[in-house]
Amino acid sequence: SAVISQKPSRDICQRGTSLTIQCQVDSQVTMMFWYRQQPGQSLTLIATANQGSEATYESGFVIDKFPISRPNLTFSTLTVSNMSPEDSSIYLCSVERGQAFYGYTFGSGTRLTVV
Amino acid sequence: DAKTTQPPSMDCAEGRAANLPCNHSTISGNEYVYWYRQIHSQGPQYIIHGLKNNETNEMASLIITEDRKSSTLILPHATLRDTAVYYCIVRVEDSNYQLIWGAGTKLIIKP
Secondary structure (H helix, E strand, O other): OOOEEEEOOEEEEOOOOOEEEEEEEOOOOOEEEEEEEOOOOOEEEEEEEEOOOOOEEOOOOOOOOOOEEEEEOOEEEEEEOOOOHHHOEEEEEEEEOOOHHHOEEEOOOEEEEEO | OOOOEOOOEEEEEOOOOEEEEEEOOOOOOOOOEEEEEEOOOOOOEEEEEEOOOOEEOOOOEEEEOOOOOEEEEEEOOOOHHHOEEEEEEEEOOOOOOOEOOOOOEEEEEEO
């Protein structure tokens, strides 16, 4: 299955600033997924990113706040814009494991703290 | 809302089999059951999945009831490193294969 490199692994940021998280996959994948995991909570899907098209955002998430780039089949970025302490979470990228029925592989996550 | 229900926490003695239950009474005929786990401070890790037959791999076994309304993940010989949150998920067919994550079961393996 695919191997994902996600960085940074953690960061502490000032409110009002932005952070860009990178996700690199060792093989070409059609769809990449970005999740948020708030402290003590389960995972929530932010958006699905397909190469060559606009990302599809889930309810409650907007492009202005979480712009996503997908320049090729192995790379994606998620930006958390104009951060507030409520954005403090773990952000995870994910890709299909090989075939759609075989589940997903996740990156190790980016632990973001906004102060 | 998550389509599965799991107990919030369970304990298991090291070396014993850990049996984690999951209810998915509204599962559709073409929806798979997936199990993932998340060890503290790491990304979720795929464990196993199944449709209606029991499945086994190097990590675990998955037992799905005949009516498919519930399943059990079995870790045959639990170790301390199996302490994690275990998520049972039903895959939604019509939403870019989105996974709906519930709260999971916090499994604590005790020496």
